[in-house]
Amino acid sequence: MGKKTGNEKEKEDKEAFEPLSLESKAPATVVLLLSSQEEDILVKATEAIQKFAEKGEENKVTLLGIGALGPLCKLIDHSNKVIKRNALMAVGIMATNGEVSDALKKEDVIPLLLQKLTPEEDAVVHEFATLCLASMAVDFTCRVQINTNDGMPPLIKLLSSPDPDVAKNSLEIIFNLVQDLESLEVLHELGAIPPLLELLKSDFPVIQHLALQTFQRVTTDLETRKIFREEQGFERFLDLLDNMEFNDLHAEVLQTVSNCLGDIETLQLIHNSGGLTRLMEFILAPSSPEIQCIAIKCITRAAQSSESRDVLHEQVIERVLVELLSAADDNVKASACQAIAAISFHPGSKDRFRELEGVPIVVQLLHSESSALREAATQALSSLTHKNKANALAVHEAGGHEILIQQLSESSSSTVASSAATLSNMAEQEIIKSSILLQEGIQALVEPLASTDTQVLKYTAMCVAQLACGNTEREKFQKAGGLEPLVNLLYSNDKEVLKHACFAVYACAGDTSCAVKMCRLGALEILQEINQSANRRSSFSELAMTSLLNSNLPVKYNRTRRLSANDIITSGFYDAGQACVGQPFLTLEELIRQPLNQKREIIVFNIPIEETVDLAEDRKPSPTEAEIGIKKVRMPPKKKKEKDKVDEEPQDILPDKSPISFGDVSLHMLIKEAKDTVFQLTDEREQYAALARLVSEAMGGAVPREKLHELGWVLHQSQLRFQLKSNVLPIGMINKGTYCHRALLFKCLADTIGKSCTLVRGDYNRAWNEVLLFKVDRENLRFSMPCRYIVDLMHRPGTLLPIDSPAAQEYQII
Known part of the structure; x- marks a missing residue:
């Protein structure tokens, strides 16, 4: 190639573009x-955009709207350091x-930002890379991405950066990362504790607060x-805590102290080093009520385990x-009551509070106008009186x-x-x-029984069981x-509520x-439904059902x-027959009001309240006497001695009264x-034989077995029901049974x-009595083991049939 001539060079210079200085006031440009x-x-361009963004939030949104974010993210990795x-x-x-932060999550910029945290980069890069990451780390998916790209180690190193903005941003990212359990568990392994402690000395309150959080x-x-x-x-x-210049940090300091007091090992070491003494001095030192409350809650937190309560009791907490119960602020007193409730699970602390006149x-404090203080004081009394009769008596003496x-x-x-709960604890003592x-007190328990709160229901039912001790x-x-x-509490799905409800029903x-x-x-x-359930059945439900039946023998027999x-039958007992599935058990009053029907008769045992007639020589009443009580008849008055004789009006029995209201005269004679x-x-x-014959x-x-059909008991009882116009028959009036x-x-x-005996219902109108008798060994003049017998009342009245004999088996079935 030959050299360029002068003309060619001149031509080239003319064609070259002169350096251009661009100016624009349009962000889109x-x-x-x-x-x-x-x-x-x-x-x-990047410098202009930076300055434009610094001017306010509207500009940042504007830049996002005109598409600045994508190109900027690409330029983060530019070879030119200034760009x-x-x-x-x-x-x-x-x-x-x-x-912008939300939009940034879609740019997949986190790996690129983490690459800028190396020591080779300058402080400005560190500052703004961590600023981006701090804005994004509030999002869970971003935190996962940071961890996936091993972002924690470089961030921990940057905690020691001389640039406070870098340290602050890095700390904020770490704070967000440790909200997730995975990061929380590995932080100490990465050596983060020492640099975090150093940040407490920072001259910047924002860094101190972040470190404490x-x-x-x-x-x-x-x-x-x-x-x-x-x-x-x-x-x-x-x-x-000892430095009052840092009183703005005390609340957050105490939150961490509370965590440290949560396990016995740390608490014991703190105690041995005198830390607990210093903490109690701080609690009693003049400070804001808010700080005092938080400090007291540290004690409450520590008192959650029995071992910790031992340490606190040793420290005379x-x-x-x-x-603190005498503090001026109600919140401080309430916090003290909560701490008392916690520490009082220690038996020795219960007694010490009483000895210190704390009860x-x-x-x-129950008289306070503050509902929060009354609530806390009541909780304290509940704990203080639990299994402590002396404290219960102290509450009683104070009118609690x-x-x-x-x-x-x-x-x-x-x-x-x-x-x-407190009343239940106190009610264990009769006085x-x-x-x-x-x-x-027992009437006052009715309203809370309708509560929807399980704790209210549990303790109210418990208190009912304690107080329902007499008729x-x-x-x-x-x-x-x-x-x-x-x-209604028996329907509860809460096991504790159900247990105490059953116990209250039992009482x-x-x-x-x-x-x-x-x-x-x-x-x-x-x-019955509960006791058939494997999950809900308990000794309490069985006890409640047994108690109900034992106190209501008609239902029990049914x-x-x-x-x-x-089970001793008394006046008013009635036999309503065998239970039918799905049918309610009616009271005697309801049965009496029923019109005559074709169902089984109801047999009632009713001893006369007073004799109103002279008993005849015959044991059974005449047909006329059997109608007493359903007709208006005149009853002759009892004869009296001459000196006691007074004018006495004959007594009338009203037609709408049942004969059982006046007693079963025939039964009385029996x-x-x-x-x-x-x-x-x-x-x-x-x-027993004589009673059976009677x-x-x-x-x-x-009645011989083969002539049972000749007894005619069905017709006889139907006639009685017609005469009495009632399905309910007094047992003494039955001549054929x-x-x-x-x-x-x-x-x-x-x-x-x-005399002792049982009553057992079989099938098809069969029923029998069992008695327990000792056999006498006359040679050795001693009793052998007792034997059970069935009493024959039908075929050979008075015969006692050994329970396992063929004759006894034949007596029980058709």
């Missing part, structure tokens, strides 16, 4: 320049806006607490808490039971639950129980409407009227088909005859005269 290949243009730095600064400034999170991890302890972290935190002070009863109608569920009952109290509880909500069922009422409310059916020797016949015999076997004679006499009628009469008479 500048964004277009980000695609230029000229470095000078890129430097000016790279300007682009990174622009992106960092824009990322502080929420909309990070410590508050990371010290929830046990392994991190160990490293924190080894690095004397707790001592440094106590130093911060009770004295500090009692002193009456807590009782006085009166206001606790009033608090059962509070709106706060926690206050109501704690009040009921206190009497005082509670005098203040209508008077049960009657008051019933009249106040407590039985229905109590029975209330000690009164027959309550037992009858609860059965009418469906308690028996619910308990449902279980058996009355034991301990009872008298049974006493005369049985008690004159000395041999127990003969006594029952047989009263019910139509002995089969197995079920005779067995019932035998049980009634035996129980009335004090």
